Amino acid sequence: MKNLKIAIQKSGRLNEKSVQLLKNCGLDFENYKSSLITTVGNFPLEILFLRDDDIPGYVEQGIADLGIVGENIIDETESKVEYIKRLGFGKCTLKLAIPKDSSITDIQDLNGKAIATSYPNILKNFLTEYKIDADIRLISG
Template identity: 45%
Template sequence: MKRLKIAIQKSGRLHEASLQMLAKAGIRVDNGNDRLKVAVKNFPIEILYLRNGDIPHYLADGTIDAAIIGENVLIEQDLQQSIVQRLNFSKCRLSIAIPNELTYNGIKSLEGKKIATSYPKTVHNFLTQKNIKAELHQLNGSVEIAPNMGMADAIVDIVSTGNTLFKNNLKEVEQVLTSEAVLSISPKLSPKLQDIVEKLLFRLRAVLQAKNTKYILLNAPNDKVPLIINDLPGMKSPTVLPLAEKGWSSIHSVIHEETFWEVIDQLKKKGAEGILICPIEKMVL
């Protein structure tokens, strides 16, 4: 049986989150005894645990068919065209940071400075767009220590919470790009595997749709129903069911997470009562 070879980080911030995403999509991965390659029993894929920095090369040459990887890593390797789905986890940003005691007067402050980073191509492209000439020093780890050791005037590194910068007496002054986990497909993917990719995307998108929405149930007087359903478009349109109490209806629909509280406020003003919000495990459109 043909299997899609998909890579995830062997270790690091994307490792557990990637496995959790696959699990929500009904793909059970048994790691066994620290194996680096695992054939999934209930879906035609094979998981390979690889070093983060190696994954783009394996994608480019077709050694692996797909990967769950940080968008920033693909951008550094100029492989962002291979992204087929953003996965809405492990969000971060690539940012410029300088020592707290230094004054930052905009991007021109970096002219002629030494900058340490693990993302030299991305930083070079960013500075070129800004017409800034700086001296880049590539480091593969512990970038934050570079200014304290006199190796650099600034750094460019991945920032999630900012705690690491704070601990190293650094402050974030400029954002280069934002990033999140993505599903990437090899440009050399065999057409015979495309059907498996589509099935995987179908499952992942069902999980993502559910994550971003809530199921809502409420009661309302019948004369208020037309006003209320204007705020509840749902997947096609809200479901309206009569209650045992005459003159009242139950309305069922779906609302988006980002507009949740605004919608609830509007519904209450328009006469909604007994509002119940439920999580959605999967949503198939």
């Protein structure tokens, strides 16, 4: 029988909660801190420990059967995956920030401005929704 594969964050905000969720389901596994993959002892499951940015792609390509990852990562990577269940942990809020002494008072004041982001696709979609033409500048996150 083929093992089911689930991808979760190797480290980061969702790792601990994801591991706890899987252990609370009765899954028996160890040594996950030093491995990229671990086998569950009491269920035909392999857990892949990946960078969060890679999880949607692994699921989309069928390398992993499912994954636990933030919606912002799915939105940013524009992966063609389906949400099965929102787990209720790992909240994320993306915000636009301006200097305190800025003359920007309305969202339309962003027209023609340069905006730095590590989420260019999410920002592009947001700006398009509000019909704002701004220069999106990618910064590494």
